[in-house]
Amino acid sequence: MNNLIVLPVALPLIGAAVCILVGKSRTAQRFVSIATLVAVAAIAVWMVIDVDANGTLVTQAGGWRAPIGISLVADRFAAMMLVVSAIVLLAVLVYAVGQRDAEGNHVGFHPVYLVLSAGVASSFLTGDLFNLFVSFEVMLTASYVLITLGGSKAQVRAGMTYVVISLLASTLFLAALAITYMATGTVNMADLSGRIAELPEGLRSALGLLLIVVFGIKAALFPLYFWLPDSYPTAPSPVTAVFAGLLTKVGVYAIIRSQTLLIPAPDRAGTVLLVVAALTMLVGVFGAISQNDVKRVLSFHIVSQIGYMIMGLGLFTVAGLAGALLYIIHHIIVKTTLFLTSGLIEHTGGTGRLARIGGIARRLPVLAALFLLPALSLAGIPPFSGFVAKLALVSAGLDSGQYAVVAISLVVSLFTLFSMTKIWAGAFWGESHGDNGTDLIVEGRLGTPRVMTLATGSLAALSIAIAIASGPLYRFSERAADDLLHPARYVMEVMGR
Amino acid sequence: MSLLLAFCTATLFSFGTYLVLQRRLSRIVIGVGLLGHGANLTLMLSAGERGRPVFIGSDGDFTDPLPQALALTAIVITFGVTVFLLALAYRSWVVSHDDEVEDDVEDRLIASRLAAEVATDENGETHEAGYTDDSAGHVGEVQS
Secondary structure, three states, X not given: OHHHHHHHHHHHHHHHHHHHHOOOOHHHHHHXXXXXHHHHHHHHHHHHHHHHHHOOEEEEHHHOOOOOOOEEEEOHHHHHHHHHHHHHHHHHHHHHHHHOOHHHHOOOHHHHHHHHHHHHHHHHHEOEHHHHHHHHHHHHHHHHHHHXXXXXXXXXXXXXXXXXXXXXXXXXXXXXXXXXXXXXXXXXXXXXXXXXXXXXXXXXXXXXXXXXXXXHHHHOOHHHOOHHHHHHHHOOHHHHHHHHHHHHXXXXXXXXXXXXXXXXXXXXXXXXXXXXXXXXXXXXXXXXXXXXXXXXXXXXXXXXXXXXXXXXXXXXXXXXXXXXXXXXXXHHHHHXXXXXXXXXXXXXXXXXEOOOOOOHHHHOHHHHHXXXXXXXXXXXXXXXXXXXXXXXXXXXXXXXXXXXXXXXXXXXXXXXXXXXXXXXXXXXXXXXXOHHHOOOOXXXXXXXXXXXXXXXXXXXXXXXXXXXXXXXXXXXXXXXXXXXXXXXXXXXXXXXX | OOHHHHHHHHHHHHHHHHHHOOOEHXXXXXXXXXXXXXXXXXXXXXXXXXXXXXXXXXXXXXXXXXXXXXXXXHHHHHHHHHHHHHHHHHHHHHHHOOOEOOOOHXXXXXXXXXXXXXXXXXXXXXOOOOOOOOOHHHHHHOOO
8 A cells, every 4th residue: 555655746747648648639638637636636635544543654666675765755744735735736727727828828738737746746755855856856847837838028037037046946955965965875864864963063054054045945935035926926827826835835845854854853953943934924024015916915925924834843842843734734725725816806807906906895705705714814813724823833932932933923913914904905995997997897808717716715615624623633733743853753664673 | 085076066166156146048047057067066076986986896896876876867957957948048038139137027116116205205295105006007117
């Protein structure tokens, strides 16, 4: 049964190949890619149940034993991330089929999208640092294509920034890998876990910080976030939604994994991470307040929210990490919903600029509800999922005595609410201000986006389900966090000793 | 580790960094290429001492093959992405007859609006706070 771990990576790759073969029929492509992602989601759900009950699943590629072969490992954290990402990828694909903008105009959308999901799954499942690099590249190369698929001037400009910055991060990662291999003679993460502890102190901290920088670029941490609000908003809505929901979180996953598994407990840069987390939250939310476009406000919010996850990691306690994991689950779903809704706003209003749209609440109450729900959740208003996640983080922070960062996180929540009301007031209340006084919102002008609304609505419902099931979810996150803080278990499962 | 190769790596990294900081995409592509070479060379250097045979020789002592496999993978990836970047540079040239990487347009818009507000404040006039910009249709024309 352990070999089933390969499927979330292998199935989308096979699906991508089939999608190219049936490229002439868009219907066949849709069938193949949706069927593939449904299968991946089903496997992921089975995996998370199995892992929680029976412990970590491990498989060694080609049957070579751990330090030599490439390990694929599904522990609680990885399996959980896999489930959330599979569900989000599926929902966004359905949305893209409904929108027919990026998806209908280009034969390459479905294959590249499936390659992206293979890269994401592989990043979560790999137990090998070099394979993590390869997975990142698979994911990023697919994302380069998706972000520039339209080939318009704005997309090419934004794509350049995105590609160059990602390439720089990859080069740094490669250099970090070389240094790691030079110092320890292995790139298997379980093997590294023990060997890094034997290195001289300076080298250990240098490696830890280098990895934070490398993954921090991908996760958009404070000094390294500037590329994100620039490049994300130009892509088609479904692409932006999946990038916003998933790609930065893969970076956060890599930070959490490398800091807990690779770096021995005394060398963990807890204070540095907490300071970076606080700055990330503040800068992100202030950036959001100054923006005038729905997607750009939301893009800056991604940066701000990453700060909360890193805050949970920086505490390095079970409660802190559990809060961070819960926050990641909540954030992926809520953020994707918000971006899908902003796509619906652009679809009906013709633009995402707050100065030019308005009055949506009166004409399209369903859309307004779809925005309000995740927006309140993101700000942390009870009884939504964001409240539960933030409560877990705040109480963990208070337990650890980190009052400053807790205070900042609460203030940032307030500002988050403020910038959400800005979108609400601009887009949903008042009148629309089209050119020459014409009304921009004409119902049915671009067809009723029924499929798009359905996909967005099901994700919004899922975020409510998270809030309702927060008790069991938090206990699961606690078990996952406990695993993360005791890397010896992971090492034992992978190395078999 | 060979001192010469270490020196080469340092040179590649420094030249690459310089080129990446330029404005023209064609130079950035070359810079990224140099940085990639530097990183690959670092990987090769991690194999240990120089001058050992690649295959098992008569004395049974041979160089570590894993860094070479890693470097090969990395070279293929860097090559593919560099080609993509070149295609992007060409597309940029087709669309705008220029391969200069521009500033974030929206950022400049917000900065120019802020500057305008400060200017009106200095003239003693009141201004309406909020989103009063109506230049959305002319985003491309805004100059920093």
